[in-house]
Amino acid sequence: MRKRLECAGRRRTRARQRGHVDQVGGDDGGRYSGRFPSRLNIHRAEFAAAVDAAHEGDARVMVHTWGGDSIDWAIEAGATSIEHGIYMTSSQATRAHDAGMTLVPTLTIYRYVREMVVAGKLGGVPLARIADVVAVHEESRSPRQEAGLPLAVGSDFSTPEQHGKNLVEIGSLMRAGLTSAEALLAATRNGATLLNDPDGA
Numbered sequence: 250m251r252k253r254l255e256c257a258g259r260r261r262t263r264a265r266q267r268g269h270v271d272q273v274g275g276d277d278g279g280r281y282s283g284r285f286p287s288r289l290n291i292h293r294a295e296f297a298a299a300v301d302a303a304h305e306g307d308a309r310v311m312v313h314t315w316g317g318d319s320i321d322w323a324i325e326a327g328a329t330s331i332e333h334g335i336y337m338t339s340s341q342a343t344r345a346h347d348a349g350m351t352l353v354p355t356l357t358i359y360r361y362v363r364e365m366v367v368a369g370k371l372g373g374v375p376l377a378r379i380a381d382v383v384a385v386h387e388e389s390r391s392p393r394q395e396a397g398l399p400l401a402v403g404s405d406f407s408t409p410e411q412h413g414k415n416l417v418e419i420g421s422l423m424r425a426g427l428t429s430a431e432a433l434l435a436a437t438r439n440g441a442t443l444l445n446d447p448d449g450a
C-alpha cells in the first residue's frame with residue numbers, strides 16, 4: 250500500500266505540474282437508501298484503472314462520493330480530492346490526510362435540494378434522507394479538521410438559479426463550525442492549491 254501511495258504521489262506531482270483534474274463518480278448517494286450508499290456505480294478495479302489512466306495522462310482525479318468503500322479506493326488509488334465526503338469516517342480522513350488529499354464539502358447544494366424537496370419541486374428524494382445528509386454533512390466538519398485534512402470550497406450546483414452562488418458556501422462552512430479565517434482559506438488558498446494555482450493567478 251505504501252509503495253502504491255508513493256507511486257501515486259509521484260504521479261500527482263507530475264500531474265500538478267500540468268494542472269489537469271479529472272472527475273470520477275464514486276457513490277452518487279442520491280439513488281441509495283440507508284445511512285450511506287450500499288451500492289456503487291463503479292467498482293474497485295475499475296476505480297484503480299480509471300485513476301491509473303488519468304495519471305498516465307498526467308491528470309489528477311477528483312472523486313465525488315458520499316462515503317463508503319469508494320473513499321478507501323480513492324485513497325488507495327492516489328486520487329487528489331474527495332468531493333462531498335458526507336459519511337467519511339475519521340479513519341478515512343486520517344488516511345486521506347496522510348495521502349495528501351483535499352476534502353471539498355458541498356454544504357449549500359444539499360440545503361437547496363432539501364428546499365426543493367419541501368417545495369415539491371424534486372421527486373424521488375425522501376425528505377428524511379436529505380435532512381440526514383444536511384445534518385451529517387455539517388456535523389462532520391470537526392473530525393475532518395482534527396485529522397488535518399485541508400478543506401476547499403465546493404458547489405456541485407446544477408441549475409441556472411444555483412450557479413453563481415458560490416460565495417454562499419463560505420457562510421455554510423462557518424455555520425458548520427469553521428472560523429471566518431478557515432472558511433476564507435478554504436475559498437482561496439486551499440482551493441487554489443488543489444487546482445495547482447497556489448498564487449491564485
Ligand SMILES: [Zn+2]
Nearest residue numbers: 313332333405
Ligand atoms: Zn458531486
